[in-house]
Amino acid sequence: MDYRLGEFVRFVEEKREGYITRIINDEMIGVTGDDDFEIPVLASKVTRVYGRMEEGVESQVVAEKPIKPEDFILKGIHLAVITDPNKGSVVHFHIVNETSFQLLLSLNTEKNGKYKGFYAGILGGHSTVKVYTASLPELNNWPDFQFQISYYSTQETVLPEPLVFKEKFKAKDFSGAKKQVPLLKHQQGWLLRLDEDELVVDVEKLKESFFKPKEEKKEIAKPAKEVDLHIEKLRDDHQFLSNREMLKIQMDHFKKALDAAIVHKLPSIIFIHGVGNGTLRHEIQKVVSKHQQVKTFMDAHKEKFGYGATEVVLK
Template identity: 60%
Template sequence: MKYKLGDFVRFVDEKLEGFITRIIDEQMIGVTVEDDFEIPVPAAKVTLVHGYKAPGTEIINPGDKSPILAAEFKTKGVYLGVVPDAKANSVVHFHLINDTSFQLLATLATEKQGFKGEYAGIIGPNSSAKVYSAQLADLQIWPKVVINILYYTGQNVEAPAPLTFTEKFKAKDFSGSKKNLPIINQQGWQLRLDEPELVIDAEKLKESFFQSAEEKITLTKPAREIDLHVEKLRDDHQLFNSTEILKIQLAHFNKSLDAAIVHQLPDVIFIHGAGNGTLRHELQKILSKHPKVQTFMDAQKEKFGYGATRVVLK
């Protein structure tokens, strides 16, 4: 397969062009055209559009080979960055980011009913390389990723032990907010590869459940209108299924309701949308049993239709 996810292609027999957003098999690919509709097409029926370079395929800061003073030699800073494609948001690109003064001899393989080599190369100091691409919609069936890294320098600095990173990614790995990634200067999710995993101290975790009232974080006063649409709550909402989205919305609802009660608001409006009515039903089930709720009703139908509920507090 000569094509990669994110490549910009033109149809041979039709006046269409778009981005490759799925590799179906060795002969078939999925191309998302201008109206965001993905079309299955034989790979032989498209051709690359010259002049377009997929984000991440360029070499960034190949690294200065001049000697570095010992005091300035950076020994830490190896990251895996996951960045949405600038043109095809359903595709993400994996970048190995070397923010150290070492050269990295790196390989990436995927494991799913056997191993498949995806990348091998040298990543210079203060540089990065795109090592893998994947379709976000297929997150649940992504293969396990195995990265091996050797450190090298010609300078009088001891290299760290070889690094191995193995991960079967899940939706929760992309649940945090995106941040600006070092070297590549793009927004994405970041994993630090050269730091040990955080080990949770069970005793300290237990103590956190028994904090005194003074130690607990105070609830911020909420707005009078609270939007529960998941796209307002999470940047990564496309990674979750309907059950997970409902949990996120209910958690925000409960937290906001508690805050409204603590701050003694007379009422508060929750915007849940009309949809299939599932979220509205769940909210009303909670409100009907809540001891601090006086009553609830549809809020300003002329403004929200049946998409919001006004809650009057005691």
């Protein structure tokens, strides 16, 4: 069977068509049709819609162009999950390479201890490639994803360590606001930065920065057990601020309060972020999920805040 994820097919014996969103075995595939449900079907019972062949997942090799050393970009690799423009229940996974490196890229999935390869290829600098297609309503049946990325360039430059990124997607990963996808004009999706530097906190240096002599820096106050991040609580002129400016102010206040809680050895701290479109909640939980001084986090007092607050438990 030579069908690929993401190809658009039409049923031979029925008036039905859709995307291939799962390769079940050598004979069976899963096709998501107009009713937004994935339908198991024999591969022999569908045919390609050739005008849509470009929708499939394909590897590609790109010739490298010379770049001046000062213009060589080392960072900027993303996984973008983008909904199909014609069918919102179908999502396409794209690797976005904003760096100047060529990337030797592979995607394997794991389910029940068994791995299966879905994509392997070379992705040129400043380009994107689609590597997977899935049905969003079937998210609970998605496998675990493992991306492996090696860097390649014929030019003399700093060579980063290879990346291994593993992810088991959950519904909350798609609860936040979509963002503009780099290199894909007019496309919005959920973005994950794959080459983000790991957050490392030196507690002793953090203490030193807070407890300098008074002539150097005032001692930071112990934070409240509940920190309200609603923008109207932080700025009187919030109605004149853009969404990006408001989010930056809220995140700066959150990080300052979290650092203070660590220094003062609080067992936990609650951040009230509200429900809204979920952007602030998502950004907060993204930070604390990687923080070395955070034991765990959870929705705080649902009877009081609903899903509008996050409690962070510290080590």
